[in-house]
Amino acid sequence: MxxxxxxxxxxxxxxxxxxxxxxxxxxxxxxxxxxxxxxxxxxxxxxxxxxxxxxxxxxxxxxxxxxxHSLSLHKRCDSQQDGATKLLFRTCTGLLIESVILRIASGRTTLCVSSQVGCAAACDFCATGKMGVAQNLTAEEILDQVVQANQLLAAEDRRIRNLVFMGMGEPFHNEQQLYHTLDLLTSAEYFNHSPRRVLVSTVGIPDAMVRFAYKFPKVNLALSLHSARQDTRERIIPLAKKYSLEQLRDALMERQKIQGTESTVMIEYLMLASLNDSPDDAAALIAWLDGLRAHVNLIPCNPIDDAPHLTGSDRETIEHFSGLLKQARLTTTIRYSLGADVAAACGQLVQEKNREIVKQLKVIQA
Incomplete structure (x- = not known):
């Protein structure tokens, strides 16, 4: 116990x-x-x-x-294929969370942080959402991921340049702690980290996206879109049934007005074979992004055990899809995932032990 x-x-x-x-x-x-x-x-x-x-x-x-510190470092896993390091932290309640250090070939270092234990968004392609656990982290717990990662990197004469909220959790499901985190992160008294080097990724909560734009106009936003067809999006993202593509687009247009000409939204698009990777899907995406300043990031699918029915698009299909977007003059990149050999790539963060820990905590609290 x-x-x-x-x-x-x-x-x-x-x-x-x-x-x-x-x-x-x-x-x-x-x-x-x-x-x-x-x-x-x-x-x-x-x-x-x-x-x-x-x-x-x-x-x-x-x-x-x-x-x-509010977290204890439980385990470190270094990729043998690329410059990724997965850090496994334990909270004071015994739950496990993950952060990922990405050492980009250009020399830049990015830290992917978690904002929750698990995730209630429960996207079909994401291992974190399959855990059946969703608990908010405090701002102290989010920031300590940064502190300990930077302490580790100091020995390599590196420091975190970019910070992305793409780890465990939907950041806008932990909105107040996210805001407190960003206040301290960008404060000259604390980290003095540039807001323009911070990216918050969301599966799409329109009202929160607008509030976020007002409060942190210089912090970047990424939207996990994955399809510009409402029925397809609902198949893989449960929250899409609550928030329509029309609502998301309206929120992005409002954000664009608030933030001005420097505003660009990152559109994350997971490439799934025979689901969202056809020329018609590309056309739907092009139409949906019309009038928005966007950078489309095409993401190869990393397999997870809980979603054997989802298969990633092959490289040729991804390249063709990318070409169609570029022909429409959309800034488009194909992401190269790091850390797959230590289950640290996009969609792979999961800690099965948390399910048992939560059960034990419930017994104690009862």
Missing amino acids: LTVANVIPKPTLFDEQAVQKVRRELKLDPQHLRRLRTVLLKHRGQDEAALAELPEGAREPFAQHIAL
Whole structure:
């Protein structure tokens, strides 16, 4: 039986009220805390180096009351094929989440973070949605994925350049914690990360997409579209039955008005054989995107055990589909998935153990 469910986690460095309370009790100069945050969050320093910014007598008492991390690193899996690393983290309740470091050949480093444990969107092609678990992560848990990944990368003289919310979860199902995360991530007092190097991916929740545009006009948005035909989209994305293609397009047009001429939406399109990869499907997509500033990202399908009925399009079909979009003057790329050999590629993030952990937690809480 899990006992961690009864543990109340310590406040973290992102809990400003708790940090200031401890600062007053220890009579710390605010400058000491600023330097600690700078070392840990901006310079990718190890915990010991960050705590060393405090007076010697205050380090241990501070660490007793304020946690530098809200997650524990459970396992690291490095791809033997490419520059991907999957990080498996454990939350204070024992649940497991995954983040993926992508070392792009150009030298840029991207981190794919999770915003939830599991996902209620339950898309047919996604292993995360098949878990039967959907619990929100706190902003501290989302941000700690960034902190620990950067600490790991510091040894390679790398740092996270781009941050994408494409891991476990539908970010707009955890809207308030997403916003708190982005506030801290882009704050000069914390990470000072450029909002233009952040991408939030959604399966499509129109009202939230518009709210997001108003609140974070410089943060990029990706829409997991996968079909511009309503009936086809409903077959693979349950939320499509609630939010129509017309509603999604209206939300993107509203976002475009809010964000101005610099606004470009990333359209994610998973290529599925005999389902959404025909010339007629390409024509439907071209028509749907008319008037929108978009970048279409065609994604080869990564197989998952829970969806044996879905097959990825072959390379020739993907290339032909891409050619049709380019002829229509749509900016189009074909994504090269990293980390497939460690189940870290798009749609493959899943932790079967979470199902059993959740059952145990329910027993404890009862």
